[in-house]
Amino acid sequence: MKLVIDENRCKGCNLCITVCPYGIFQEGTKLNKKGIIVPVLDRPGRCTNCRLQHLYGRRLCGLCQLTCPDQAISWVEEGPYEDHIVVIEY
Amino acid sequence: MNDDYEKWYREDRLPHIYCPGCGNGTVINATIHAVNAMGWELDNTIFISGIGCSSRAPGYISTDSLHTTHGRALSFATGVKMARPDFNVVVFTGDGDLSAIGGNHFIHACRRNIDITVICMNNMIYGMTGGQGSPCTPVGAISTTTPYGAAEPVFDLAELAMAAGANYVSRWTTYHVKELTKAIQAGLETPGFSFIESMTQCPTSFGRRNNLRTASLMVEQMRTCSMLIQKKNRLEAEGKPVPPHRWTVGEFVRRNRPVLGVKP
Amino acid sequence: MQGNIACAEGALAAGCSFFGGYPITPSTEVAEFMAKELPKRGGVFIQMEDELGSAGSIIGASWTGARAMTATSGPGFSLMMENIGYAIMTETPIVFVNIQRGGPSTGQPTMGAQGDMMQCRFGSHGDISIIALVPSSVQEMFDLTVKAFNLADRFRVPVFLMSDETIGHMREKIIIPDEVEIVPRKLLEKGELPFKAGPDGVPGFPQFGMGYGVHVTGLTHDERGYPEATNPEVHANLVKRLVSKVESKRHEIADYDLVNPEAETVFITYGPATRTVRQIMHDHPEKNLGHLNLRIVWPFPEKLLEAFPNVKHFIMPEMNLGQMVREVRQHTAVPVISVPKIGGEMHSPAELLAVLEDLS
Numbered sequence: 001m002k003l004v005i006d007e008n009r010c011k012g013c014n015l016c017i018t019v020c021p022y023g024i025f026q027e028g029t030k031l032n033k034k035g036i037i038v039p040v041l042d043r044p045g046r047c048t049n050c051r052l053q054h055l056y057g058r059r060l061c062g063l064c065q066l067t068c069p070d071q072a073i074s075w076v077e078e079g080p081y082e083d084h085i086v087v088i089e090y
Numbered sequence: 091m092n093d094d095y096e097k098w099y100r101e102d103r104l105p106h107i108y109c110p111g112c113g114n115g116t117v118i119n120a121t122i123h124a125v126n127a128m129g130w131e132l133d134n135t136i137f138i139s140g141i142g143c144s145s146r147a148p149g150y151i152s153t154d155s156l157h158t159t160h161g162r163a164l165s166f167a168t169g170v171k172m173a174r175p176d177f178n179v180v181v182f183t184g185d186g187d188l189s190a191i192g193g194n195h196f197i198h199a200c201r202r203n204i205d206i207t208v209i210c211m212n213n214m215i216y217g218m219t220g221g222q223g224s225p226c227t228p229v230g231a232i233s234t235t236t237p238y239g240a241a242e243p244v245f246d247l248a249e250l251a252m253a254a255g256a257n258y259v260s261r262w263t264t265y266h267v268k269e270l271t272k273a274i275q276a277g278l279e280t281p282g283f284s285f286i287e288s289m290t291q292c293p294t295s296f297g298r299r300n301n302l303r304t305a306s307l308m309v310e311q312m313r314t315c316s317m318l319i320q321k322k323n324r325l326e327a328e329g330k331p332v333p334p335h336r337w338t339v340g341e342f343v344r345r346n347r348p349v350l351g352v353k354p
Numbered sequence: 355m356q357g358n359i360a361c362a363e364g365a366l367a368a369g370c371s372f373f374g375g376y377p378i379t380p381s382t383e384v385a386e387f388m389a390k391e392l393p394k395r396g397g398v399f400i401q402m403e404d405e406l407g408s409a410g411s412i413i414g415a416s417w418t419g420a421r422a423m424t425a426t427s428g429p430g431f432s433l434m435m436e437n438i439g440y441a442i443m444t445e446t447p448i449v450f451v452n453i454q455r456g457g458p459s460t461g462q463p464t465m466g467a468q469g470d471m472m473q474c475r476f477g478s479h480g481d482i483s484i485i486a487l488v489p490s491s492v493q494e495m496f497d498l499t500v501k502a503f504n505l506a507d508r509f510r511v512p513v514f515l516m517s518d519e520t521i522g523h524m525r526e527k528i529i530i531p532d533e534v535e536i537v538p539r540k541l542l543e544k545g546e547l548p549f550k551a552g553p554d555g556v557p558g559f560p561q562f563g564m565g566y567g568v569h570v571t572g573l574t575h576d577e578r579g580y581p582e583a584t585n586p587e588v589h590a591n592l593v594k595r596l597v598s599k600v601e602s603k604r605h606e607i608a609d610y611d612l613v614n615p616e617a618e619t620v621f622i623t624y625g626p627a628t629r630t631v632r633q634i635m636h637d638h639p640e641k642n643l644g645h646l647n648l649r650i651v652w653p654f655p656e657k658l659l660e661a662f663p664n665v666k667h668f669i670m671p672e673m674n675l676g677q678m679v680r681e682v683r684q685h686t687a688v689p690v691i692s693v694p695k696i697g698g699e700m701h702s703p704a705e706l707l708a709v710l711e712d713l714s
Contacts, residue, residue, distance in 0.1 A: 009104060013111030013293075018306040019265070036110075066123065066267040069115025070105050103580065133565045138414070149569055149581060154562040156417065157571035157581075158410065159440050165374075165407035169414025169422070170562070172398045173372050177418065177563060195410075198403040 001050045002078040003064075005038055009072040012036040016064040016073065022046040025064070049075060095126040100152050107146060111305025113264035113290030117211050118147050120267055120288075124274035125180065135178040138167045140192060143218045143292075144184035144211035161191030164199040167206050171351040175205070180278070185212040186224040189245045200254035200283050205351045207277045207284040210247060213292035221295030232299040248287050252343045257282030259342040263289040263312040266339065273341065282349040289316075289337055312337075357495045357522040358383035358425075361451055361515065362391070364499030365423055367534045370449075371397035372422040374411035376404055376430060379463040380519040381453040384425035405430035409437035409450075416446050417570065419561045421503055423449035427519075428457045431470055432477070438512055439478035440572045442596060445549075445557065447506035447513075447539055449499070454518040456698050465698025466520035468625055468673040472680075474514045475652045481593050483600040486514040486652040487609070490628035492526040498649060500534045505607065507539035510556050511600055516651070518673065520626045520700055542566060549592075550577040555599030604653035610646060612658070617644030618666045619713065622682060622690075624648045626700045627671040634703050641710065651678060656685035667691060667713060671701045 003024075005016075017025040017039055026042035044050060049060045053075065059065075065073045099122065108114050125135065135153045139145030141160040148155030158166045163181050171179045188196050188210050199206070215233055216222040223233040225245040232239060248261045258280040262270040270288055277284030291297065291308035302308045317333070319340035325332050355363075362384045365373075373392055375385040385401070392399040398415070402408045405426055412422035426434065431452050441448055456462025457469045470477075474486050485505050487498045499515055506513040542548055542558030548568045551557045560566035573581040574589040582588045613635065621631045621643060628647045635643050644662055648655075659668075659682065668686065670679045671693040679692040693709055695701050 011105070011110035013305045015111060015116075015305050015309060018309055019267075063267060066119050066271065067116050067264070068119070069108060069110075069112050071099065071115065071119065072105075132567065133563060136562055146581075149571070152567050154417075154560075154567060155569045156414065157569065157573065158413075159436050159572060162406060162410040162437065165402060165410030166414035168400065168402070168407070169372070169374055169411030169416075170418055172400055172411070173415035173420045173422070174418040174563065194403055195407055198407070 001053050001075040003041060003044060003047055003050055004074055004076050006072040006074065007032050007034070007036075007038055009070045010036055010038045011070050012038060013069065014039060015067050015069065019063050019067045021061070021063065022048065095122050097132065098122045098126060098151055098153070100150050103150050106150050108143065109294040111291065111293045112143070113213065113288070113292070113305075114143055114147060114211050116264040116267060117209065117270070117288050117290060118150065120271040121180065121209055121274055122151070123271050124278060127275055128278050130178050134176070135180065136170055137180050137182065138163050138170065139182040140184070140187035141218070142184040142187050142216070143213070144182050145187060147182045161187050162195060163187070164192060164195040164208070168199065168202070168204055171204055171206055175351050178278075179206040181206055181208045183208060183210050184217070185210060185214060185226040185247065186216045189225045189247055189250075196250070197254045200251050200256040200285070202350045203255055203257055203282045203347050205281050205283070205349050207274070207286070209274060210285065210287045211290045212247065212287050213290040213296060215292050215296040217292045217295045221299065231296070233296070248285070248338075248342050251283075251285040255283070255347055256285045256343070257347055257349065258284040258344050260340060261287040261289070261337070261342065262339050263316055263337065264291060265309050265312040266316070276341070276344070280344060281352050282347060355492060355525065355528055356383060357489075357492045357517065357524050358453065359387050360492045360495040360528055361425070361499045361517070361522075362387040363530060364496040365449070365503070366391055366395065367496075367530070368421065368500040368503040369536055370421045370423050370503065371395070372412060372415035372420040373397070373399045373424065374402050374408045374415065374422070375399075375424050376402055376408045376426065378405075378427045378430045380455055380522050381425040381427050381451060383522075384451060384453075405433040406437060409434040409441075412448050413437060413441050413444075413446050416448050417562050421449075421507070423451060423503075425451040425453065427453050427455045427463075428470060429460060431473065435478045439480060439482065441512045442478065442482045442484065443572050444570050445510040445596070447510050447559075449502045449506055449513050449515065451499070451515045451517065453522040454516060456696070462698050464519065466518040466522075466626065466673060466700070467696060467698065468516070468518055469677070469696070471516060471651065471674065471677045474516055481597055483597040484512055484514060484652060485509065485600060485607070485650065486516050487649060488516050488624040488651050489521055489649070490625050490647065492521065492524055493528040494649065495521060496528055496530065501609070504535070504537040508537055508556070509600055509603075510539070510559065516625075518625060519698075547577040548579045549575060551595055551599070555595055555602065601653050604655050605657055607650060608655035608658065609649040610655070610658060612661055613645040614642070615644060615661050616664055617642050617662065618664050619710065620644035620646060620662050620665050620668050622646045622648070622668055622670045624651050624678065626673065630671065630701045630703055630706060634706055637703070638707075654681050654685075659686045669693060669706070669709060671695065671706060673700070
């Protein structure tokens with residue numbers, strides 16, 4: 001599963017960054033077309049629900065979704081692995 | 091947490107009018123998850139609210155709803171529940187709506203122990219109208235009508251509900267979302283008047299004037315300033331000093347007083 | 355039978371199944387009777403903690419489909435004003451019985467008056483329109499209560515039975531028919547917008563629990579029921595419709611007695627003064643008096659004033675310092691003589707005869 005933040009609903013309050021116990025979010029840097037800086041997924045691999053919902057058959061953790069005041073967070077099925085470019089800073 | 095709770099939201103009305111970081115959205119999430127977990131039907135559930143930011147919530151929920159006058163939500167809820175005891179009635183209200191103008195109705199609804207569930211989004215301020223002080227504004231806090239710091243003692247709504255006779259009383263914060271959801275569900279299950287108070291962050295009206303400018307700061311404060319009621323009772327029983335400036339959270343009372351308005 | 359009890363009997367005959375009240379002299383008998391009889395018929399009686407709670411509870415009950423009413427008097431009426439405005443804005447059909455007493459403030463709890471006539475029309479804030487009925491006998495307390503429920507359901511507006519302590523505490527024989535005509539409210543058709551009106555200006559009723567998913571709010575709302583408070587057009591359309599749905603039918607629903615339209619001196623009355631005028635007309639047929647007795651006072655049916663072609667003077671005895679006379683004066687060029695009387699007693703025939711003497 002993949003975590004998706006709905007850019008239409010997010011208002012940039014950054015509460016998800018504060019409450020996630022695994023620290024998967026990070027503050028965004030770019031303004032979207034509504035003028036909001038939407039948080040980005042810094043370490044999506046650490047999200048328990050993304051990794052294990054299929055195994056347990058129910059929602060795990062889910063604190064970000066419960067906390068998000070704008071109902072902007074949801075999980076979707078992940079497509080097959082796509083190549084993407086990774087930028088390494090050192 | 092099941093995924094069919096989406097049907098409870100009026101999707102065409104989202105994103106809602108609440109400020110970024112408002113805790114009301116979180117409380118609505120918790121309520122919807124709890125209501126869905128109870129297995130209630132959309133057609134059988136009525137949401138009622140007063141006036142204020144908290145009370146805009148039913149406008150975003152798909153069931154029949156009544157957005158009533160300031161402070162009077164509980165009397166409308168009494169009418170609905172007594173006329174049709176088979177309806178499930180949930181009331182959204184705020185701290186000013188419930189304790190200031192609605193105080194009388196609050197006391198009597200607790201006394202009657204009518205079978206409804208009241209969720210109070212206590213943001214310690216009058217949010218919708220711009221940030222005036224409410225009976226729950228902490229002493230010394232700045233608001234537009236208390237520019238020199240609030241001088242009146244704070245109203246403890248959970249204690250009031252317990253004293254007036256409610257069957258289920260608990261208080262949590264929007265930091266403790268999972269416990270809040272479970273508390274709301276317990277309230278929905280318990281027959282009789284169930285009162286769940288949620289300390290909610292209002293970064294725009296309260297936080298901005300009181301050095302807690304972002305929602306994250308307010309939520310962090312909720313984490314540090316909450317104390318479980320069991321711990322508080324234990325400290326008092328042992329005679330140890332209770333740290334000041336703490337909200338007591340947890341389940342205050344769950345009992346079986348006689349109930350009004352349940353279908354026989 | 356006492357007037358208040360007749361009113362309660364009328365409500366029960368009309369199918370009232372919810373009463374949320376607060377005791378206040380002189381309307382307490384209505385509440386007490388309903389407390390005894392409603393549970394026998396499967397209805398609900400609840401004594402709320404104050405009049406605001408009473409008004410709130412009956413509005414809530416009405417939305418679940420019940421016919422709901424409350425009974426109060428002057429001080430309680432003033433308290434209910436905000437919720438009355440809410441009922442008007444959300445188009446909730448309910449019945450308020452106001453057994454008027456001497457005012458202002460606590461005034462005369464056990465003496466009659468008609469001092470709330472303007473208040474029922476203009477008491478709540480904003481531009482509103484309501485229906486007010488005034489009985490002048492115990493039989494009318496029964497009949498007009500039944501009519502009040504039917505009008506409320508037809509127009510989806512609060513209807514006021516503006517009685518007073520004189521009629522409320524009077525005892526007369528009445529006839530209770532076996533069956534009364536009940537005109538139930540029209541339910542909304544599925545698929546229609548909940549606040550979109552038909553040609554008569556009244557939308558179908560989206561009753562709770564039937565799957566309409568309606569959001570009812572006192573804020574200015576659009577046809578879907580959602581708050582739309584900053585749109586001038588939506589507000590203007592909504593409020594104009596709320597007012598005109600009642601005002602446009604004022605002559606159609608007018609309920610009155612018109613006696614001797616050829617007369618030159620005509621009494622216009624509502625409530626207890628009607629009885630005095632009938633007495634005078636019975637005792638003095640030689641005076642050639644005319645009489646217009648209004649049973650529905652608001653919306654005011656001004657065309658009735660034109661039914662008297664030869665009239666030279668209208669005389670209006672009222673148990674207040676002249677309230678409805680203002681409305682009459684607006685609509686006619688004929689001089690209107692006001693005969694106000696406060697203090698709690700009805701006009702006596704001698705007083706009205708003295709007025710007639712002064713005229714001639």
